[in-house]
Amino acid sequence: MADDKLDALRQRIDAIDDRILDLLNERARVVIEVGETKAGEKRQFYVPSREQAIYQRLCDGNPGPFPSEAIRRVYREIISACLSLEEPMKVAFLGPQATFTHVAAMQQFGLSARLVPLKSISAVFEEVARGRAHYGVVPVENSNEGIVNHTLDMFMESDLKVSSEILLEISHDLLNRSGRLEDVRKVISHPQALAQCRKWLEETLPDIPLVDVGSTALAAQMAAEDETAAAIASEMAASLYGLKVAKQKIADNPSNFTRFLVVGRHTPERSGQDKTSIMFSVKDQPGILYRMLEPFHKRQINLSKIESRPLKSKAWEYIFFLDLDGHIADDSVRQAVEELRPYCQFLKVLGSYPKAAR
Numbered sequence: 001m002a003d004d005k006l007d008a009l010r011q012r013i014d015a016i017d018d019r020i021l022d023l024l025n026e027r028a029r030v031v032i033e034v035g036e037t038k039a040g041e042k043r044q045f046y047v048p049s050r051e052q053a054i055y056q057r058l059c060d061g062n063p064g065p066f067p068s069e070a071i072r073r074v075y076r077e078i079i080s081a082c083l084s085l086e087e088p089m090k091v092a093f094l095g096p097q098a099t100f101t102h103v104a105a106m107q108q109f110g111l112s113a114r115l116v117p118l119k120s121i122s123a124v125f126e127e128v129a130r131g132r133a134h135y136g137v138v139p140v141e142n143s144n145e146g147i148v149n150h151t152l153d154m155f156m157e158s159d160l161k162v163s164s165e166i167l168l169e170i171s172h173d174l175l176n177r178s179g180r181l182e183d184v185r186k187v188i189s190h191p192q193a194l195a196q197c198r199k200w201l202e203e204t205l206p207d208i209p210l211v212d213v214g215s216t217a218l219a220a221q222m223a224a225e226d227e228t229a230a231a232i233a234s235e236m237a238a239s240l241y242g243l244k245v246a247k248q249k250i251a252d253n254p255s256n257f258t259r260f261l262v263v264g265r266h267t268p269e270r271s272g273q274d275k276t277s278i279m280f281s282v283k284d285q286p287g288i289l290y291r292m293l294e295p296f297h298k299r300q301i302n303l304s305k306i307e308s309r310p311l312k313s314k315a316w317e318y319i320f321f322l323d324l325d326g327h328i329a330d331d332s333v334r335q336a337v338e339e340l341r342p343y344c345q346f347l348k349v350l351g352s353y354p355k356a357a358r
């Protein structure tokens, strides 16, 4: 009797899946038309603001019981597959495979994009600048470790634009072949990951040697070849290198986020929930710090970040990186930037892009 009921329910599920499939194909056909229209007008195929608006609208209107967190994941893949029908995306990222940058690139572009690992941040910029990849993904700051200087330095030389940002919660997991803590005789990872787990390692695995390597992914690869070793790496590295999770989330500070930037050759359209990044160097004169912030204060433009980096060509001169709320196409943002310009030796708008969901 119970079997009859189960069969009947499964038949209903089959019928629903057929409808979902029909609708997916109907959606794909419409996206192909969108692609043809955009190709005629030479517009960008990847539109992060539109993707964000789709996720937001669906999550806000979701009556349940299908979980809203899952909507983003499911739609990420639907949009990724649909976009690949308009134009297959090639995305370069700071590799190797299974690093957190890889996880971030997958979260943003989905499984239908071709993700290409490269050896350095400058190689990622170059691949995009030369048109060999549509976009590049690089880390820019970590909530515990601060900014990634190399990425900011790259913007001094490069004309690429920021196309979007990705916020990824970093979970440092301890991975080994057996999945048992007792088997661990050494722990391998990137020095930053080891530093972020220092207290846990001292308390749980005292006297166990720690080995620095160039990436968390390389650590996972080494742990896969040595049953006495464990790696601190992402869960994705576990599946890629056939490792088991001996302990999840071992970072001393459980709140650990990394922000990544997607770089491309164009500034995306306004989404209404945007951020603008600019960089500039100011002429050395009294009150200059006050003056450079005033145009934003006057217009009530919120500044979410300010960083300074030494200017390599001149000792004791600095470049400022500023993130502010709004799009460069907004009158107030454009006017504030123009008012700042006369105080600057140079000023560059790095891009306006949709704010990542927090």
Ligand SMILES: O=C(O)C(=O)C[C@]1(C(=O)O)C=C[C@@H](O)C=C1
Pocket: 031, 034, 035, 045, 046, 047, 048, 050, 051, 054, 078, 079, 080, 082, 083, 086
């Ligand atoms: O609306 C568009 O511009 C599309 O190309 C369609 C679509 C989608 O699948 O909904 C696909 C890719 C874009 O990044 C945004 C949205």
